[in-house]
Amino acid sequence: MKIELRGVSKGHEGEVLPRTDVTFETGQAVFARAETEQRPTVLGMLASGRMKPDEGTIEIDGMADAADLRRRVALVDAPDISEPAPRVTVGAVTAEELMFAGRASGRRAVHRWLSHQHLDHLLRRPIATVTPRARMHLLIELAVLRPDVEGLVVVAPDRHGGDPRIWWDQALSLADRGFAMLMIAGYSSAKVIGAITDDTDRESGDAEREGGRS
Template sequence: MLSVQQLRVNGRRNDLLPPTSFEVRPGELLLAAGDRQDQRTALALAVSGRMRPSSGTAGWDGSTRVAALRRVSSLVDSPGVNEPEQHLSVRDLVTEDLALVPRRHHGALRGTAWLKMNDFEDLAGLWAEQLPARRRIQLLTALALANPATDLLVLDSPDRHGGDPDDWLPQLDALARDAGRPLAVVAAVTRIPDSWTGPAAVIGNAENLLPETEDAK
């Protein structure tokens, strides 16, 4: 389980991430809403173990060690951090991402073979900037899960690629609930879709978890 308690990151003048608290269990998708991209990115980095908090904690299964959190988490599509370069081919993107997975988990697979095995062969000839929003989320989350050590998926602003929540929300919910591999999934978003009734939080509101309330919409 991911437990985030009063997590805070200092900025140059104001908090880059104001104190925020929530919990996410395997099998759950939590949406964390924030108007500012820098705050959403700071949250994504901190809860995936890519940034040390100034105060508060983000822990996994009782451990608050940043290294332990980083080992079980994958950060997906974070602007300015690890989002695909627009002029990178999908084939090269896949090859580069697979190179980051411990070799024992993917063998000698190259990008073309992986795309075919995972039903993304139709994307092989595209540039990253040409990926439709829905297929982009499918591809990038599949790449993150190529590492079997991943138990926590953290997505940074998946709603920035279009205004239709159906392009990303059902996919993330299904990934979390997969009986064969239940995941804890956190998505930092601009706003909570009206259709969402699951776990939610507001960046900067450490006291309010907002599940299934009008305030979460």
């Protein structure tokens, strides 16, 4: 699977999102830089087929098919769109996602799944109190349970704090498993993971780095 965003923008003269090019595909993790509070979510919605661009094109495997893109690409932890409510427990988040994936979602099933992921100690914890590493692990592993999902777009994982190299390594691990990964975050994270190597202020939203382990 290959997703290509070419010259996409949103808003008058790109005020919401300036012209942006991003490509991500099966077996790769790609970092895209997007600044301001709103732009990461807008880029994430475009890249996962949840929003139409005002300019530019979006294709999946060479076709402009937003429905297919929505089916095959999960939008993970996007503020105000797909992020769990802060007071919802890890157990409740897990139950809901198991249900959406067509799996058993009762109390025993939830505990069993969390135990398999070594997260059962967080069962009753509000999601907002979970460490960035555990939050990312939980949400991406739940997202890939859906049978048609082949790629993930993760929005602003840097907003939760922690070392960006942790969630970048998690993205690389998912790419190793055959998923297409797009991680959208800001300048500081780009510097830490080496997506940019100098102080040049490149256009927000440009894909800065891609990676994958063979």
